[in-house]
Amino acid sequence: MKILHTSDWHVGKVLKGQSRVEEHIAVLAQVVDVARTERPDLVIVAGDLYDTAAPTPEATRLVTRALSALRGTGAQVVAIGGNHDNGAALDALRPWAEAAGITLRGTVRDSAAEHVLTGETAGGEPWRLVALPFLSQRYAVRAAEMYELTAAEATQTYADHIGRLIGVLARDFGSGTVNLVAAHLTVVGATMGGGEREAHSVLGYAVPATVFPGSAHYVALGHLHRAQQVIGPCPIRYCGSPLAIDFGEGENTPSVAVVEVTAETTAKVRDVPITAAVPLRTVRGTLDELSTMDPDQPGWLRVYVREAPRAGLREEVQALLPRALEVRIDPDMLPSSDAAARAAQRSGRSPRELFADYLDSRGHADDGVRDLFDKLYEEVSST
Incomplete structure (x- = not known):
């Protein structure tokens, strides 16, 4: 049989x-x-x-x-x-x-x-x-x-x-x-x-x-x-x-x-x-390293990017690698959990200060993101 x-x-x-x-x-x-x-x-x-x-x-x-x-x-x-x-x-x-x-x-x-x-x-x-x-x-x-x-x-x-x-x-x-x-x-x-x-x-x-x-x-x-x-x-x-x-x-x-x-x-x-599906691949590197990769190589990509977090980084990676479906910061680039814990003091602090601490704890020092938060918070608070 x-x-x-x-x-x-x-x-x-x-x-x-x-x-x-x-x-x-x-x-x-x-x-x-x-x-x-x-x-x-x-x-x-x-x-x-x-x-x-x-x-x-x-x-x-x-x-x-x-x-x-x-x-x-x-x-x-x-x-x-x-x-x-x-x-x-x-x-x-x-x-x-x-x-x-x-x-x-x-x-x-x-x-x-x-x-x-x-x-x-x-x-x-x-x-x-x-x-x-x-x-x-x-x-x-x-x-x-x-x-x-x-x-x-x-x-x-x-x-x-x-x-x-x-x-x-x-x-x-x-x-x-x-x-x-x-x-x-x-x-x-x-x-x-x-x-x-x-x-x-x-x-x-x-x-x-x-x-x-x-x-x-x-x-x-x-x-x-x-x-x-x-x-x-x-x-x-x-x-x-x-x-x-x-x-x-x-x-x-x-x-x-x-x-x-x-x-x-x-x-x-x-x-x-069974070989008919598009392969799934994981790649790592800085933006410079990712720019050397063939953007037309077969496969859907998960990218661990070795850069500090910032607004627009995902879009930059996808411009280099259009088949990147998932973009993450390489864990080695993130601050330690101890640094995050020190930034978690909340008592008596404003939402802007708390959000700024969160960004700092993630290594995401980007004034543009903070300004966007201020704008959104003001819109929500005034409704």
């Missing part, structure tokens, strides 16, 4: 005001090309199809067309909701998806059968897939209660609830069948990619790899944007995002995973790079 594992498309992503629609079109077209070349039996999209719970019509068209194109390669297609997705909205698309031969699972339902999918490859090999969309802490408890959680178990942690759910859903994993799990989770020991929503990635949302059964032949995860294997009782993998979502992911290699496995053999995984 061959599987194409992809996740974290984040269609609709806007990066510092820059639309990435054209990049997503190119990236998803390349993912479809990989599917045409590899001819997988099954495509798993492990969550975060969208970047927001309220996607635009354009984003919805792009996702539905990509899913349809993947189905058009002859593969079975299963997609689950992630923490960025609106699970109920994905479920509302199920009539369309079922007509198109695509399986969507946006939220956890009260029937275990909804989340245990079965199929057979063209060569006659049976497979069974547990499809578990993202669950918030509150809904993890509620979902576990659907499967007869006891009063004592109701006080357990998020990881306990997830482990119990997977245990119930995977209880019919047996020999002679390729047993699979698709989930949108943070697993303890995995490395974040740099652009994830931290509230849904750390602390109570991290689960141990032991929530997955040893009888699983492959666990296809979404949520963390860096492709990586996770040590556990069975093969567990994040395929990563097919494009860098934010500048913190500039060092990642966008990819999809191609998995070959049988009921009797261990999963073999190959990462296939």
Whole structure:
């Protein structure tokens, strides 16, 4: 059996005001090309199809067309909701998806059968897939209660609830069948990619790899944007995002995973790079150093400028490097926290004096900014 594992498309992503629609079109077209070349039996999209719970019509068209194109390669297609997705909205698309031969699972339902999918490859090999969309802490408890959680178990942690759910859903994993799990989770020991929503990635949302059964032949995860294997009782993998979502992911290699496995053999995984997106790069330097860089070099830029803060600096940097979407002062150029603390004496001081102290604490000695503050403060105070 061959599987194409992809996740974290984040269609609709806007990066510092820059639309990435054209990049997503190119990236998803390349993912479809990989599917045409590899001819997988099954495509798993492990969550975060969208970047927001309220996607635009354009984003919805792009996702539905990509899913349809993947189905058009002859593969079975299963997609689950992630923490960025609106699970109920994905479920509302199920009539369309079922007509198109695509399986969507946006939220956890009260029937275990909804989340245990079965199929057979063209060569006659049976497979069974547990499809578990993202669950918030509150809904993890509620979902576990659907499967007869006891009063004592109701006080357990998020990881306990997830482990119990997977245990119930995977209880019919047996020999002679390729047993699979698709989930949108943070697993303890995995490395974040740099652009994830931290509230849904750390602390109570991290689960141990032991929530997955040893009888699983492959666990296809979404949520963390860096492709990586996770040590556990069975093969567990994040395929990563097919494009860098934010500048913190500039060092990642966008990819999809191609998995070959049988009921009797261990999963073999190959990462296939996806190169269609514009790379995200971070550069540092003074204005003189930045002026020597090629302004037409491909890539969206995050610039750490080694200059004292002043009004208009961002515009000067962007005049040199038009593809600079984010401009920051290099942290080494900022005063120490001790200097900032000494400037924080507020008692009996005017707003102008306080603002001047703040500028001084940030190394931003610019009379023009102070004059602008005076003008704005006078306008606000007189209304």
